[in-house]
Amino acid sequence: MADVGGGGEGGGHGRHQKKRAKKLSTRIDMTPMVDLGFLLLTFFMLTTTFSKPKVIELTPPVKDPHIKTEVDTTTLTIIMSANNKVYYYNGLLPANPDSNNLNLTDFSDNGIRKIILAKNSFVLQQLPALDQKHDAHQMADTTYSRLKDQVEGKKQAVFVILKTDSAAKYLNVVSMLDEMDICNVGKYALVDASAAELNMMRDYNNKHKIQ
Amino acid sequence: MPKIKIPRNSPSIDMTPMVDLAFLLVTFFMLTTKFRPEEAVQVTIPFSVSQTKLPDNVTTISIDSAGRVFYDMDGKDARATLFKYMAGKYKIAISDQDIARFSVMGPFGESMGDMKKYIESSEEDRKVMNHATPGIPTDSTKGDELADWVNLGLSASLADYNDKKSAGQTVNPPRFAIKADSRAKYKIVKQVIDICQKQGVPHFNLITSMKAK
Numbered sequence: 001m002a003d004v005g006g007g008g009e010g011g012g013h014g015r016h017q018k019k020r021a022k023k024l025s026t027r028i029d030m031t032p033m034v035d036l037g038f039l040l041l042t043f044f045m046l047t048t049t050f051s052k053p054k055v056i057e058l059t060p061p062v063k064d065p066h067i068k069t070e071v072d073t074t075t076l077t078i079i080m081s082a083n084n085k086v087y088y089y090n091g092l093l094p095a096n097p098d099s100n101n102l103n104l105t106d107f108s109d110n111g112i113r114k115i116i117l118a119k120n121s122f123v124l125q126q127l128p129a130l131d132q133k134h135d136a137h138q139m140a141d142t143t144y145s146r147l148k149d150q151v152e153g154k155k156q157a158v159f160v161i162l163k164t165d166s167a168a169k170y171l172n173v174v175s176m177l178d179e180m181d182i183c184n185v186g187k188y189a190l191v192d193a194s195a196a197e198l199n200m201m202r203d204y205n206n207k208h209k210i211q
Numbered sequence: 212m213p214k215i216k217i218p219r220n221s222p223s224i225d226m227t228p229m230v231d232l233a234f235l236l237v238t239f240f241m242l243t244t245k246f247r248p249e250e251a252v253q254v255t256i257p258f259s260v261s262q263t264k265l266p267d268n269v270t271t272i273s274i275d276s277a278g279r280v281f282y283d284m285d286g287k288d289a290r291a292t293l294f295k296y297m298a299g300k301y302k303i304a305i306s307d308q309d310i311a312r313f314s315v316m317g318p319f320g321e322s323m324g325d326m327k328k329y330i331e332s333s334e335e336d337r338k339v340m341n342h343a344t345p346g347i348p349t350d351s352t353k354g355d356e357l358a359d360w361v362n363l364g365l366s367a368s369l370a371d372y373n374d375k376k377s378a379g380q381t382v383n384p385p386r387f388a389i390k391a392d393s394r395a396k397y398k399i400v401k402q403v404i405d406i407c408q409k410q411g412v413p414h415f416n417l418i419t420s421m422k423a424k
Contacts, residue, residue: 054262057263168398170400
């Protein structure tokens with residue numbers, strides 16, 4: 001065997017070569033099909049994942065909300081305005097509005113969230129006990145959300161009045177509704193700012209030289 | 212010394228089960244994927260931490276950054292009924308073909324005056340019209356068409372819901388979703404909400420996307 005490198009070419013030296021039909025293998029190369037299959041799989045997997053958007057549920061009050069029945073001390077009024085400005089004051093609208101009661105903040109973590117959380121201490125004291133039981137699987141999800149709603153609906157819990165002026169952006173409102181969720185505020189109402197409040201904001205802006 | 216013979220394994224393995232699985236998944240994803248129809252209007256939705264998913268069978272009112280209002284409703288049968296109602300109310304002569312075309316089209320922002328032309332246009336022309344339209348009229352002085360869309364849409368989808376329910380099908384009750392651009396003025400969103408509320412829509416779903424942590 002001299003022709004090691006030559007492989008089996010021209011095998012059958014000296015033997016009588018019979019001519020026969022070339023036998024085709026029954027196996028076909030399925031690699032391209034499989035490639036295509038995986039390509040499609042990847043495509044459909046990536047396109048389906050992000051199809052369903054999330055929603056915030058909103059049930060606006062049919063008539064003017066019964067703000068009058070709320071206690072002044074647990075109420076926080078927030079007014080959203082242009083350029084992501086957030087004004088707030090404690091309590092309901094006083095009989096003679098004073099811009100000294102008004103404060104300005106923003107949507108950052110140290111902004112309006114801190115103020116809502118500080119005001120919402122009643123709920124935040126009650127919730128950890130519930131959370132603990134829920135996390136330890138001693139409480140059903142439905143029971144948890146019912147008890148949570150109960151705590152958030154109590155008289156001592158904060159009541160937030162969200163007001164908008166004509167320049168507020170939709171994004172601001174959604175962020176604020178989101179804050180309500182984050183800060184466990186169960187009672188809130190979304191209404192328009194009154195003329196008295198617009199005056200207060202204008203006074204405040206003039207005093208502090210805010211555009 | 213006798214050589215130890217290692218049994219030679221073929222380097223090719225049988226990939227049939229893997230390929231079977233791959234094609235099973237392809238079939239699954241192909242059948243479950245619902246391709247979103249092309250957006251008539253560019254809306255950048257705001258972020259939120261909400262985990263609630265958008266329910267099926269919704270009427271979506273889109274508001275773009277310029278405050279233009281677009282209307283869209285799920286359900287082919289309900290859409291056909293709605294269009295018949297609207298054409299009757301605005302006294303527009305429509306053919307069966309118009310109804311068929313309306314029932315499969317995406318969000319639109321045409322006033323009823325231009326509706327017939329819009330329906331009979333090609334996809335390409337509709338894109339141009341969507342770009343140029345001032346949106347569905349919401350002004351009560353110039354004729355509040357959105358109120359009619361909402362009112363008649365609600366009754367059409369409710370009728371469809373009751374029909375399907377009594378036929379034993381599982382359907383979701385009709386819901387309203389608002390898909391507004393984050394840059395849109397809240398004043399306009401509020402106006403839309405007020406119009407819907409007047410027509411008896413109690414709950415709204417504000418469409419947002421998940422906040423990236």
